[in-house]
Amino acid sequence: MDTIRRAARDDGRYSVEAYHFLLSGLDQAVEMTGRSEAETPDRHVSGQQLVEALRVLALDTYGPLAKEVWNSWGVTATRDWGEIVFVLIGLELFSRQESDTVEDFDRVFDFESGLLEAWTPQLPLEEELFGKGGSEG
Numbered sequence: 001m002d003t004i005r006r007a008a009r010d011d012g013r014y015s016v017e018a019y020h021f022l023l024s025g026l027d028q029a030v031e032m033t034g035r036s037e038a039e040t041p042d043r044h045v046s047g048q049q050l051v052e053a054l055r056v057l058a059l060d061t062y063g064p065l066a067k068e069v070w071n072s073w074g075v076t077a078t079r080d081w082g083e084i085v086f087v088l089i090g091l092e093l094f095s096r097q098e099s100d101t102v103e104d105f106d107r108v109f110d111f112e113s114g115l116l117e118a119w120t121p122q123l124p125l126e127e128e129l130f131g132k133g134g135s136e137g
Contacts, residue, residue, distance in 0.1 A: 029053035047104030
């Protein structure tokens with residue numbers, strides 16, 4: 001993790017939290033694409049798949065604040081995730097296929113619709129509030 005902190009500091013564009021979040025999202029992307037280690041040794045995911053996993057994780061973790069959290073880390077467009085990935089590739093912490101480019105991360109989704117409008121609050125069910133007997137009154 002010291003390498004990640006150094007990478008964030010040396011690059012200077014994004015906070016260390018963005019790097020850590022990306023690492024968490026990578027595991028989710030591998031799972032979402034069915035490429036878990038138990039199934040296949042190839043854990044490579046595309047830029048689009050990674051960004052989509054990061055979006056889902058952000059909505060699950062931060063809800064309607066996801067966009068604000070990402071912005072506070074310096075992430076203001078989906079390409080920023082690609083920039084972070086390529087910093088990690090440069091440090092040989094990530095590997096890449098020959099066809100992988102930072103442009104793979106361009107405009108994967110619009111932040112407004114992908115992070116704010118996509119978040120739907122989940123109200124508890126009545127039985128969760130009052131038990132199986134229904135409402136009390």
